[in-house]
Amino acid sequence: MTQAHPAPRRIAIIGGGAAGFFAAVTAAEANPEATVMLLEKGKHCLQKVKISGGGRCNVTHSCFDPAQLASHYPRGARELRAAFHRWQPRDTIEWFTQRGVPIKREPDGRMFPTTDDSQSIIDCLRRAARESGVETRRECGLADLSHIPGTGFKLTLTDGNVIEVEALCIAAGSLKNSTLPDALRALGHHIEPLAPSLFAFNVNDARLHGLAGLSVPTARVTALPANQPQSGPLLITHRGLSGPAVLRASAWGAREIQAANYHFTLTVNWLGDGAEADLQAAFKQLRQNAPRKAIKNTPIESLPRRLWERLVQHVGIPENCPWSQLSKAQETALRRECLAGAYQVEGKTTNKDEFVTCGGVRLKDVDFRRMESKRIPNLHFAGECLDLDGITGGFNFQAAWTTGRIAGEAMAGSERVNSL
Numbered sequence: 001m002t003q004a005h006p007a008p009r010r011i012a013i014i015g016g017g018a019a020g021f022f023a024a025v026t027a028a029e030a031n032p033e034a035t036v037m038l039l040e041k042g043k044h045c046l047q048k049v050k051i052s053g054g055g056r057c058n059v060t061h062s063c064f065d066p067a068q069l070a071s072h073y074p075r076g077a078r079e080l081r082a083a084f085h086r087w088q089p090r091d092t093i094e095w096f097t098q099r100g101v102p103i104k105r106e107p108d109g110r111m112f113p114t115t116d117d118s119q120s121i122i123d124c125l126r127r128a129a130r131e132s133g134v135e136t137r138r139e140c141g142l143a144d145l146s147h148i149p150g151t152g153f154k155l156t157l158t159d160g161n162v163i164e165v166e167a168l169c170i171a172a173g174s175l176k177n178s179t180l181p182d183a184l185r186a187l188g189h190h191i192e193p194l195a196p197s198l199f200a201f202n203v204n205d206a207r208l209h210g211l212a213g214l215s216v217p218t219a220r221v222t223a224l225p226a227n228q229p230q231s232g233p234l235l236i237t238h239r240g241l242s243g244p245a246v247l248r249a250s251a252w253g254a255r256e257i258q259a260a261n262y263h264f265t266l267t268v269n270w271l272g273d274g275a276e277a278d279l280q281a282a283f284k285q286l287r288q289n290a291p292r293k294a295i296k297n298t299p300i301e302s303l304p305r306r307l308w309e310r311l312v313q314h315v316g317i318p319e320n321c322p323w324s325q326l327s328k329a330q331e332t333a334l335r336r337e338c339l340a341g342a343y344q345v346e347g348k349t350t351n352k353d354e355f356v357t358c359g360g361v362r363l364k365d366v367d368f369r370r371m372e373s374k375r376i377p378n379l380h381f382a383g384e385c386l387d388l389d390g391i392t393g394g395f396n397f398q399a400a401w402t403t404g405r406i407a408g409e410a411m412a413g414s415e416r417v418n419s420l
Contacts, residue, residue, distance in 0.1 A: 009165075010167070011027050011036045011165060011166070011412075012037045012038075012153075012168050013027075013038045014141075016042070017045070017048055017049070017384075018048065018125075018404070019173075019382035019401075020038060020040070021045070021046065021404070023380075023382050023403075023405070023411070024038040025129050025408065026405050027407075028129070029128075031412035034412060038136045039140045039141065039142065040139075040141075041139065041142070042138065043138060045126075046122045053110075055118055056116045057117075058110050058394040059121060059397055060398045061110060061393050062089065062105045064089055064090050066085050069084050069089070070084060072390050072395045073388060073390045074251050074252045075387055075389055076363060076399070079366075079388065083406060086402070086406055087401065087402040089111070091405075096124060099127070101113050101120050109393065139158075140161075141158040142155060142179075142180065143156045144183065147379070152166040153168045155168070166378060167380065169408075170379070172383075174194070175359070189373065192360060192361075192362055193255070195254045195255050195358050195359055196254065196348065196350065196357060197356045197357060197389050198247045198251050200237060200240060200349040201246055201266060201349075202347035203240030203343045205343055205344070206310075208310075211304075212237055213236065214235075214306060216272075217233055218231060218232065220268075221234065221241075221267065223257060224253055227252055229267075231273065232244035232248060240345070241268075247391065250348070251356070251390070254358045262345065262347050262348045263347070267340050267343075269339050270303055270341065279338060283323075283335070286298060292322050292324065293323060294320050295317055295326060296319055298323070311334065312334065316333070357389070360386050360388075361381055361386045366381055370410035371406045
């Protein structure tokens, strides 16, 4: 039920990222009589928005069914499924469009501002904050936090000021290298172990040397035996392997990969969902139709020629060997290289555009109807500080918009709890 006249109050949001801005703007617009302060410890706000999507900002994903949308989150799927009934990509698109920033869909479902410039999103959020009366303070982080029962919170800021607020939202992004976990534990909250998510794999393998920049449109990778294979474009880099398939594998296996100290065997199916029977049939057709052509010079469709040449060379097939002379043992080895090549991962490389951390505030300690602590009243959470994260493709920003929106409404006293 919506309150007709939310009571004036002092509200502070810690963190000037996507979730923090959305929570602040929502609270200020829902309750114009409230004093809303947005506190950012860095020199600049919305830094991740600035660099995401190669500087274009992957705002959200064109998935409008809450259950299907939630399935793209390795952690937090159950909680977000209910939250997405309150605020989902369609709402995000409408919010930005109504404020003069139309959003477009790309073939893979990712959605960007039509300007292809993240500055459009930043300007929109800053303008909305300014027009709704949000007070934004930069280079002003949270040094200490204490709860005052029945009153609110006492905040000691890094600029030396001490303020008291009635409602507080933690939207500080990743809790890595943060002092907040100690303060939150002191308030009775559990912090799930932090681990990087969405990162590339370092692979030093002769099969990949000199091939940086080559990509395969649809590959399937398995990071660890216990993890589900992940499919998508696969990119060869100077350091190893990246692209959506690898980033998804790193997200779903974040904690297991961390436990393996980022050293494990990666299995790659360069043909995506290609089955052995299909590849066997393709080889048979090449034997029949091009028996005299060198195997090295007749790559399988969808594989870059230079990658194919490396795979052929790796299994020991002579450079000028024609299809008619391919032995059964060589064919078996080549099929294995195409469908289940084994690569040793020896570390990770952070994808700067998509850097995400899994872990954070334990989800069962948070009421997702209000994004409010179940332990401390009027303490709210939004975004990556929670133990939730999505795969690449706009899903992490959508979680930020959704949790920020719900937290902002709750702090303003205008949330519709019964709508869940």
